[in-house]
Amino acid sequence: MTTDTATEVFEEHRSVLLGVAYRMLGRVADAEDVVQEAWLRWSGADRGEVREPRGYLVRVTTRLAIDRLRQIKARGETYVGPWLPEPYVTDFGNTVPDAAERAVLADSVSLAVLVVLESLSPLERAVFVLREAFGYPYAAIAAMLDRTETAVRQLAGRARRHVDERRPRYEVDxxxxxxxxxxxxxxxxxxxxxxxxxxxxxxxxxxxxxxxxxxxxxxxxxxxxxxxxxxxxxxxxxxxxxxxxxxxxxxxxxxxxxxxxxxxxxxxxxxxxxxxxxxxxxxxxxxxxxxxxx
Missing domain, CATH: 3.10.450.50 (Nuclear Transport Factor 2; Chain: A,)
Incomplete structure (x- = not known):
């Protein structure tokens, strides 16, 4: 795969990678930094060994986002007043033709949901985002996170219960x-x-x-x-x-x-x-x- 082709492949998936990183972090600048780091990993990888570029890139982006989220939590910074996620421009356009799929994507990036996701552990948040927002199978998530499928199902169950208990029920019309x-x-x-x-x-x-x-x-x-x-x-x-x-x-x-x-x-x-x-x-x-x- 040439450098030009590698760039084209990465750009094809950039919006998905940014969507994953933003849902993980709730911060546009941090999400963009993570996606840039994913590009550096991709450009230096042995791409001939990569059979499914999207899965590879989502895995790299998710792991980088987990690391960034752990760093943020470790700093333990005190925020003045209520915290809300950084506003994120969403225009799914023709990339999400199915109305139901669009509703799922929109709900997973809403301010109310992202506030709840802040209280999850980094791994729980990663599993929730990959499963609920992007529909990845448990086996695929397990491979991305280097966990067993059983462990991923347990993380998903805890995250889902936590979100369901705390997320307000608002209409998305x-x-x-x-x-x-x-x-x-x-x-x-x-x-x-x-x-x-x-x-x-x-x-x-x-x-x-x-x-x-x-x-x-x-x-x-x-x-x-x-x-x-x-x-x-x-x-x-x-x-x-x-x-x-x-x-x-x-x-x-x-x-x-x-x-x-x-x-x-x-x-x-x-x-x-x-x-x-x-x-x-x-x-x-x-x-x-x-x-x-x-």
Whole structure:
């Protein structure tokens, strides 16, 4: 296999590798670093011995992501305020023609699921991602991770139970989410508390991620009254001066707020029963850099 051919093969699978790495790490920059390292391993490998390039590359990427995740956990860094994953641009386009498969991929990269995955061990997270998001058989995952199939099934069972117990049950209908997102943005921008109260579920939660580097609630806000009044107050303090555009992030519609040309915040909603169940606001500037220029 020539260098040019090796590059073509790698680029063919890059989006899958980035998807695996991001779901493992919840950080775009770290995921890109892992994929770059996978390329270096691939370019230096004896590719003539590789019978199935995609499987080989996913295995390398997964192992590198496990190592990176262990390093992150070992540092034991303290995060200021609630933590949310770094926003990830998702546009499956024509690469996922099946609606059911698209829904699975979108759900596995949602903010709510990634927050739960943070509490899994690196191996549990790897097994969950490979099995639930990408549908790999247990035997294939066992080979990738150098574990027995029995051990992988046990890891998968623990991870699945953990996620099922902690993951909120939100709908993933993108049409409804987009419609509610547009109504929410209009009501918030207009400071219309009455309309917001109509949109918000009584027990709605607002999670703001600033990392201590921007203004956002340092605790999760709960109840329609608290969330609605916070949003109206934020508008009165100048948030309304931002321009907003809709795009797809983490498998669903989201709003990117811009101050001039610079990303200032990301808003995303989870909905169920026709009302907003959760509001996510990401304002940590370190997590918005990958959205510059969109």
């Amino acid at each position: 993108p049409v409804q989410r987009r419609a509610l997102t547009e109504r929410f943005l209009a009501a918030a921008a207009g400071g219309d508390l009455e309309e917001l109260m109509e949109l918000l579920a009584p027990d709605v939660r607002l999670v703001g991620d600033s990392g201590g580097k921007a203004k956002a609630p340092l605790r999760v806000l709960e109840s329609a009254d608290k969330v609605g009044r916070f949003l109206v107050g934020a508008v009165r303090k100048g948030v309304a001066e931002l321009s907003v555009r809709l795009l797809e992030l983490n498998g669903g519609p989201a709003a990117l707020a811009l101050s001039g040309d610079e990303p200032d915040a990301v808003f995303q909603l989870d909905v169920a029963d026709g009302r907003i169940q959760a509001v996510y606001i990401i304002r940590n500037p370190d997590k918005l850099r990958s959205l510059a220029g969109l």
